[in-house]
Amino acid sequence: MIYDFLFKITDSNIIASIIQSLLPLFIFILPFALFAVWLERKVSAHMQDRLGPMRVGYHGALQTIADILKLVQKEDIIPNEADKPLFNIAPVLVFIGSYAVFAAIPFSGAFIGSNIDLGIIFIIAASGFVVAGILMAGWASNNKYSLLGAMRSAAQIISYEIPTVLVVLTIIMITGTTNLQTLSEMQTGHFWNWMILGGPKFGIAKFIFIPFMIINFIIIYISTLAEVNRTPFDIPEAESELVSGYHTEYSGMKFAMFFLAEYANMFAVSAIVTALFFGGYQSPVGYVGNLFGIHWLIPIEQFFWFTAKGIFFVFVQMWLRWTLPRLRVDQLMTACWKYLIPIAFVNLIIIGLITVL
Amino acid sequence: MLTEFGKIFIFMLVAAFFVVVAVIAAKFIRPARPTHEKQLTYECGEDTIGTPWVKFNIRFYVVALIFLIFDVEVVLLIPWALVYKQFGLGGFLVGAIFLILLGLGMAYEWRKGDLEWVKAKVIPPTLKSVIDSDGSPKKIAV
Numbered sequence: 001m002i003y004d005f006l007f008k009i010t011d012s013n014i015i016a017s018i019i020q021s022l023l024p025l026f027i028f029i030l031p032f033a034l035f036a037v038w039l040e041r042k043v044s045a046h047m048q049d050r051l052g053p054m055r056v057g058y059h060g061a062l063q064t065i066a067d068i069l070k071l072v073q074k075e076d077i078i079p080n081e082a083d084k085p086l087f088n089i090a091p092v093l094v095f096i097g098s099y100a101v102f103a104a105i106p107f108s109g110a111f112i113g114s115n116i117d118l119g120i121i122f123i124i125a126a127s128g129f130v131v132a133g134i135l136m137a138g139w140a141s142n143n144k145y146s147l148l149g150a151m152r153s154a155a156q157i158i159s160y161e162i163p164t165v166l167v168v169l170t171i172i173m174i175t176g177t178t179n180l181q182t183l184s185e186m187q188t189g190h191f192w193n194w195m196i197l198g199g200p201k202f203g204i205a206k207f208i209f210i211p212f213m214i215i216n217f218i219i220i221y222i223s224t225l226a227e228v229n230r231t232p233f234d235i236p237e238a239e240s241e242l243v244s245g246y247h248t249e250y251s252g253m254k255f256a257m258f259f260l261a262e263y264a265n266m267f268a269v270s271a272i273v274t275a276l277f278f279g280g281y282q283s284p285v286g287y288v289g290n291l292f293g294i295h296w297l298i299p300i301e302q303f304f305w306f307t308a309k310g311i312f313f314v315f316v317q318m319w320l321r322w323t324l325p326r327l328r329v330d331q332l333m334t335a336c337w338k339y340l341i342p343i344a345f346v347n348l349i350i351i352g353l354i355t356v357l
Numbered sequence: 358m359l360t361e362f363g364k365i366f367i368f369m370l371v372a373a374f375f376v377v378v379a380v381i382a383a384k385f386i387r388p389a390r391p392t393h394e395k396q397l398t399y400e401c402g403e404d405t406i407g408t409p410w411v412k413f414n415i416r417f418y419v420v421a422l423i424f425l426i427f428d429v430e431v432v433l434l435i436p437w438a439l440v441y442k443q444f445g446l447g448g449f450l451v452g453a454i455f456l457i458l459l460g461l462g463m464a465y466e467w468r469k470g471d472l473e474w475v476k477a478k479v480i481p482p483t484l485k486s487v488i489d490s491d492g493s494p495k496k497i498a499v
Contacts, residue, residue, distance in 0.1 A: 003364075013359040014367075021368040025375060072383045080396045081405070092376045099372035103365045114364035121435060122365070143398050144409040155417050158424045165431045172438040248399055253383040257376050330474030333420070337472040341427075345460055349453055355442065356449040 002111050021113060024102045032311075033263040037064045040318050047322040074252035079142065082249065086140035091250070091257040093133030098261040100126040101268040106181050108281045108302035119180035120168055123272060124161065127227065130265070131157050134236075134246050137258075141249040149245025152329060153229060153236035159336045160226040160233075166344035167220040170351045171276050174199055174209070184280030191284035196277040208354055212347055217277050219344050221313075224269035226336070228262065231321040235329055270313035274306065281306040419471055430459055 002023070006016035038053070038061060045052025053060030078087060103113035104122050116122055131154050138150020172178055174195070175186060186200050187193050196213050198206035226233035229245075237245030247258045274280060281302035289297030327335065359367075398405045434452065441448035466472055 017359055017364045017367045018371065021364070021371045025371065072386055073388075075388050075390065075395075076380075076383070077391070077395050079398050081398050081408075091380075092373050095376045096369050096372045099375075100365060100369050103368035113368055114361045116361040116365070139410075141398075142409060144400065147409040147413075151413060151417055155420045159420060162424065162427045162431070165428075169431065169434055169438050172435065173441070176439060176442065178435070178439070243399070243401075252387060253380045257379065333472070333474045337423075338467070341463070342460075345456065345463075349456055352441070352449050352453065356446050 021103070023111070024105075024107070024113065025099070028107070028307075029099075029102070029260070029264050029267075032267055033260050034064045034068075036263050036266065036311075036314060037067070037259075039315070043315065043318045044322055047319075068256065071252060071256045074255075076252040076254065077249075079249055081142040083140040083142065086136050087249075088254075090133050090137035090140060091254045091261075093136060094130055095133075095257050095261045095264075097126055097129035097133055098264045098268060100129065102264070104180060105268065105271045106184050106275065106280055107306055108299045109185075110299035111303070112181055115179070115181050117177075117179045120172075120178050120183075120272070120276070123180075123268075124165060124168065127265075127268070128157075128161065130261070137250070138246040141246070143249050145242045145244075145248045146246050149236045149242045149248070153246060156229070156233060156236060156332060157227050159333060160223040160340075163219050163223040163336065163340040163344045164227065166341070166348055167216045167223075168276070170212075170216055170348050171195060173348075173352055173355055180275050180280070184275055184282060187279040188282050190286065191279065194277065194279040194282075194284075205354055209351070212351055212354075213277065215343065215347055217273070219340055219347070220276070221273060223336070223340060224273060225317060225320070226332070228265045228269055228317075230266070230317050232324040232327050233332060234326060235332060238326060266314050266317060267310055270310045270317070271306070273313055274309040278309055416474060423466060423471070426462070427459075430455075 003016060003020050006019050007013065010016050010019070041063070042052045042060070053063040056062040056066050078084060101123050104116060104119045104126075106112040106119075134153050134157075135150050138146045138148075138153075141147070171183075175183055177183055177186075187195060189200070191197065193200040196210075196217055198209040198213060229236050236242070237247075242248070247255055250258060283301060283305045287298050287301050289295060289301055433455070437448075437452045437455075441452055444451075
């Protein structure tokens with residue numbers, strides 16, 4: 001465990017955990033955001049038969065760094081009409097909400113920010129924190145587009161939280177734990193032990209679970225997509241009607257923070273899906289470290305597998321963005337309340353029945 | 358000794374610290390030349406009419422209310438989901454009855470049209486709809 005190692009070096013709880021909480025930010029989120037912004041532009045370009053950024057670096061690889069340098073130099077404009085204190089607090093709140101999620105995500109067997117027993121419940125609660133920041137940003141901007149975007153975003157995030165939680169509940173019922181580390185350790189071995197293929201216990205129940213787990217996965221993927229405001233659920237920032245939604249009035253570094261939080265959220269929800277259904281940090285085929293008896297290699301391999309799975313789901317999010325058209329606000333609510341929630345409800349009862357019988 | 362939740366608190370502090378430092382650090386680099394036009398509310402170049410801080414669509418409030426019911430339900434169900442297997446079929450039935458009651462509540466909301474984003478408009482009867490085409494007055498329940 002990295003925390004124990006840091007504790008041994010620094011001999012202080014506080015310093016060890018401060019260093020530990022800086023790790024995901026600098027080793028993971030910032031490089032990931034750099035990569036994901038570039039990937040998003042490349043994916044969208046290639047899906048439309050364009051080339052995308054090509055000038056800065058090899059195939060535009062340094063484009064995001066150039067963008068950041070530009071954003072740092074941009075003037076920070078606060079409109080006269082805005083509610084200034086709230087306007088300044090909002091990006092902090094949004095980023096706190098999306099970064100707190102990373103505290104409970106198990107990146108590998110050796111690194112989990114905080115191994116709380118309530119892991120998955122905490123993640124859902126922390127992602128609800130973002131709603132407060134978004135509403136605050138929309139309200140403080142004193143702009144009609146911002147407020148509309150923020151209201152839609154809040155309604156959407158809280159609505160789609162319910163199918164997410166119902167699916168998480170079925171996982172809790174099957175595994176009997178809410179600790180993400182334990183959950184990942186349970187799915188060890190090969191890919192047939194993953195929750196999407198019925199979980200680690202071998203028996204008849206495992207095979208009956210499979211179709212329901214696939215339905216569960218589809219429900220949670222759709223609803224997490226809506227929770228991070230990605231297309232086809234991006235009406236909070238529908239460019240053609242609302243300019244840019246709740247961050248219309250933000251510029252410069254504060255805008256960059258909203259952007260960073262958005263990309264961090266994209267990975268966070270992919271990580272939740274990975275941890276719940278696709279074995280977390282477990283390798284699908286076994287470890288090279290075990291093969292050669294090099295034990296320090298295993299956590300690194302686990303980190304690699306976790307990142308690879310997470311980035312795959314981020315890629316699918318980008319893919320969907322260029323495949324599906326945007327939903328209207330009434331269609332969005334219909335999709336959640338009339339389709340996802342009833343299906344998740346029935347699924348919950350059926351899975352409960354299977355586990356008891 | 359730092360608890361696991363203490364570590365999460367430090368995560369949150371670090372996040373807040375990061376944003377504040379980034380914004381302040383950028384302050385030394387970026388220009389600050391505010392003009393009147395820059396600081397206007399951005400609404401497509403037109404002068405802003407009125408304030409957005411007005412009464413908002415009631416639908417958002419209804420969504421929040423329904424969400425609240427379901428959220429409380431989930432909080433009740435999580436402890437149940439962790440232990441119901443110890444009580445066998447009986448333990449499951451307790452939760453299932455609760456779930457079915459909630460499902461009935463949801464069906465009621467659905468039937469009442471509270472899940473509809475755009476509600477069907479109530480059309481008040483006009484003279485034309487009250488009188489039949491042949492001119493004889495229709496009997497309408499009051």
